[in-house]
Amino acid sequence: MIEQANRLNKVQEYYFSTKLQEVRSLAASGKDIINLGIGSPDLPPPPQVIEALNLALTNTGAHQYQPYRGTLDFRNAIKEFYKNHYRVDLNAETEIVPLMGSKEGITHISMAFLNEGDEVLIPNPGYPTYTSVTNLVGAKPVYYNLKEETNWSPDLEEIESRDLSKVKLMWVNYPHMPTGASANETIFEELVAFARRNKILIVNDNPYSFILNDSPRSILEAEGAKEVVLELNSLSKSFNMAGWRVGMVCGNEKNLNTILKVKTNLDSGMFYPLQAGASAALRLPASWFTSLNKIYAGRKQKILKLAKALGCMPGKDQSGMFVWAKVPEGETSEGFVNNLLYTHSIFIAPGFIFGDQGEGYVRFSLCATGDVIDRAIQRIDR
CATH class of the missing domain: 3.90.1150.10 (Aspartate Aminotransferase, domain 1)
Known part of the structure; x- marks a missing residue:
């Protein structure tokens, strides 16, 4: 055996x-x-999305390999979406990489930045995949507790009292799964400052921001966030497209190029009609x-x-x-x-x-x- x-x-x-x-x-x-x-x-999914998918099936080249970075139209749709809903300006050429679901991004980011023995700050309670992938790449999960009495927000003062010398990555997730807690007005700014002080890459996993939430937020709204932050997002929940496996990671060019070293060796691009349908979804009105x-x-x-x-x-x-x-x-x-x-x-x-x-x-x-x-x-x- x-x-x-x-x-x-x-x-x-x-x-x-x-x-x-x-x-x-x-x-x-x-x-x-x-x-x-x-x-x-x-x-x-929205009917406009199905229509765009079906139309794209007849497009010349629809069944060929697609660009590793996704089509320009899809990246432009992501750019418009972030501008319209999060007030974040992104460069479609350098600051956006489409993913086959944000869960894929957890693995790609971990493989791209973590060495064996590196430590990763993981919310408790939190999405179990953060721990699983950390273990798969040989890094060490280090948990920070979230409590109901503080609305499931991280106690950055307590975290910073620890030895963070081996910590390279921190997962955050707001709106939070499983508790449903939303980020307050200052937490993203505090997280960016925390990341700068401790030289830690923070990744916000953000697939729930439009479900029963009147104030969608992105961590990339915080001043200077792109230097120390990545954000994962997904169409699975907000557009009823979970089985499509369509997501994205946004951040600065250097970090995304590091992720692409992994991604381009693991897949050959997303099916063109999926990207066309996703673009239609992202351009829907509020x-x-x-x-x-x-x-x-x-x-x-x-x-x-x-x-x-x-x-x-x-x-x-x-x-x-x-x-x-x-x-x-x-x-x-x-x-x-x-x-x-x-x-x-x-x-x-x-x-x-x-x-x-x-x-x-x-x-x-x-x-x-x-x-x-x-x-x-x-x-x-x-």
Whole structure:
């Protein structure tokens, strides 16, 4: 038998990969499972996007290799999007690189900047992929705790009291997943100053800024941010295009050229019609988000009702497509989730998978119709 690479010894299969197999097995056995655990939009992309995709299929050269940096039109669409919605000026030639989903960017950035033994600051709770990829490249995860009483914001004073001499990279994620916390008016400026003082590259993972959020922000708005910051963004959530795998990384030319050394050796460019459809999405008026959020707002009210029926306590002022809530006193997140699954055939995500600071919480997804959520409420009421 050929043994697996040592780099996999610290990496587990993604929780949802294994848990959803269990959920599917229960469904196959005849259980009517209501899945409120996954943030995969169930709504369709905008019709203009589908139209642009279909039209691009007949374009001369559509099926050939595409530029590693993406088409100029796609990069210009990203530039316009950042200017219109975030008030950030980007150079389409040098400060934008399209990605096959922002998750790809986490790996590319880590491979581009981290050596074995480098340390990486990772939010706790936070997206598990930050830790997995850090381990895969041989770097060391170093966690900074986020707490509900401080609205899940990093305590930079506490972090700076540590030995940061080996820290090279810091992941931040606002609006935050899984808690739904938004960045306040000063946190991005404080993070940029922190990065300068400590010579750390900060990456803001920003796919949720238009979901139930009245004030979309980019860390690149902060003065001087491009020198010490990168930002990942995605069309998955804001435009219901998760399966398309379309995202971007933005920052200064030097950092992006470093990332391209990795990316150009791992793929051969994004399918042209996907880029054409993505360009159409990014140029939609703000009314698209208004109509989308009207649907999510209605669903959120029903999820809050479900959480209350379960004895859970949601936090306040949450953005994004999830509701983050405390489980009843004395319960563990995993025990609560499993009991809900096996007793009521309802699946939600346990908070422990996002780090030990997530223990005692659960995450409900808004990616289900109001009728489905009503069925879940009826099961609990019965």
